[in-house]
Amino acid sequence: ETGVTQSPTHLIKTRGQQVTLRCSSQSGHNTVSWYQQALGQGPQFIFQYYREEENGRGNFPPRFSGLQFPNYSSELNVNALELDDSALYLCASSFGTSGPQETQYFGPGTRLLVL
Amino acid sequence: AQSVAQPEDQVNVAEGNPLTVKCTYSVSGNPYLFWYVQYPNRGLQFLLKYITGDNLVKGSYGFEAEFNKSQTSFHLKKPSALVSDSALYFCAVRDKEFGQNFVFGPGTRLSVLP
Numbered sequence: 001e002t003g004v005t006q007s008p009t010h011l012i013k014t015r016g017q018q019v020t021l022r023c024s025s026q027s028g029h030n031t032v033s034w035y036q037q038a039l040g041q042g043p044q045f046i047f048q049y050y051r052e053e054e055n056g057r058g059n060f061p062p063r064f065s066g067l068q069f070p071n072y073s074s075e076l077n078v079n080a081l082e083l084d085d086s087a088l089y090l091c092a093s094s095f096g097t098s099g100p101q102e103t104q105y106f107g108p109g110t111r112l113l114v115l
Numbered sequence: 116a117q118s119v120a121q122p123e124d125q126v127n128v129a130e131g132n133p134l135t136v137k138c139t140y141s142v143s144g145n146p147y148l149f150w151y152v153q154y155p156n157r158g159l160q161f162l163l164k165y166i167t168g169d170n171l172v173k174g175s176y177g178f179e180a181e182f183n184k185s186q187t188s189f190h191l192k193k194p195s196a197l198v199s200d201s202a203l204y205f206c207a208v209r210d211k212e213f214g215q216n217f218v219f220g221p222g223t224r225l226s227v228l229p
Contacts (some may be wrong), residue, residue, distance in 0.1 A: 004158070024177035042119075042205050043159070056216055065204030090158055092125060101147050101166040104217065 003027055004107035006092050012113045013081050021076040022108045023091030031055070031096060033075040033104060034066060037088040049074055050096070078112075086114045117142050118210050127226045128196045136191040136223045139161035146208055148189040149217065150180055153203040162204075165184030165189060176200070196227045 003026035013019050023030050031050045035043035045058035049068035063079040072093075078085055088111050090103035118141045128134045151159040156192055172180045180191045186202055189206060203224050207217040212214025 033226055035217075035219075038208075040221075042207075042221050043217070044219070045216040048216060058216070092159075101163060101164070103149070103160060106151070108156075108158040 004088075004091060004105055006091050006107040006110050009043070010109070010111045012115065015081055015083060016056070016082050017114075018077065018079045019093075019112060020079060021078075021112070022073065023090050023093075024073045025093035025109055027083075029067075029093035029095050029105070030072050031094045032068055032072065033092045034074070034076045035090040036060070036085075037090055037109070038084075042099065043090055046068050046075060046076070058092050067077070081114045083114050086112060088112075117208055117218045119206050119211065120217055121204075121206055121220040123221045123223075125224045125226065127228060129213040130198055130227050130229050131195050131198075134193050134196040134200070134225065134227070136204050136206075136225060138189045138204070138220060139187050139203045140189060141187065146187075147188075148157060148180075148182065150178070150191050151187075151205045151219075153160065153205065153222075154156055155202075159205065162191070164211050196225075198229050199228045201225055201227045 005024045007022045033048040034046040037043040046060050048055045049058040052068045054106045065077045067075045090109045091107045094102045094104045120139045130165045149164045152160040164174050173179045203222045205222050207222040
């Protein structure tokens with residue numbers, strides 16, 4: 001098991017609502033990336049945070065936003081939820097932005113269902 | 116643009132037999148290739164990665180992968196499959212120009228039959 005934790009494990013929301021997902025990174029890691037994994041698909045990159053600033057973003061609309069805190073934990077916020085936002089949301093931590101060879105370690109995920 | 120293909124949705128193999136899970140990639144620069152495994156209701160677990168050097172990479176749980184630049188492939192292998200290897204396997208790639216973030220393949224479901 002990695003030291004990456006996520007909360008909550010499961011969540012049910014309705015369309016139009018807002019949701020906040022949380023992630024604690026592995027000890028010693030200062031970079032957090034978020035991914036969306038729809039059913040039957042591979043994870044898709046949402047964005048990354050390094051030292052409390054966004055450090056890259058995938059093809060997701062602005063209603064997906066995030067934060068990173070001084071202790072390197074992170075939040076993913078999604079506004080105006082849509083049915084297609086139903087997915088497993090994965091957080092991954094790593095150390096620094098030393099290069100693409102750096103391994104990312106994933107948490108167990110938060111499963112979001114939007115009704 | 117980077118992309119990863121896993122041509123098989125499902126691979127079935129008998130316990131004790133060798134297994135191969137295929138992956139091909141497309142990147143603009145030098146590839147950095149990773150394999151992850153996902154068990155039901157769990158996150159992704161890192162298996163192994165290719166950065167540079169020896170084309171045969173050894174990883175966790177007896178898995179290895181062979182990097183082939185001419186065929187742009189990075190197939191995952193194991194000499195003797197276990198029932199407990201049954202899971203969803205993802206190949207992922209980064210290149211230097213793209214930075215830190217992974218592009219994942221669609222996944223291959225491996226079933227090891229007793």
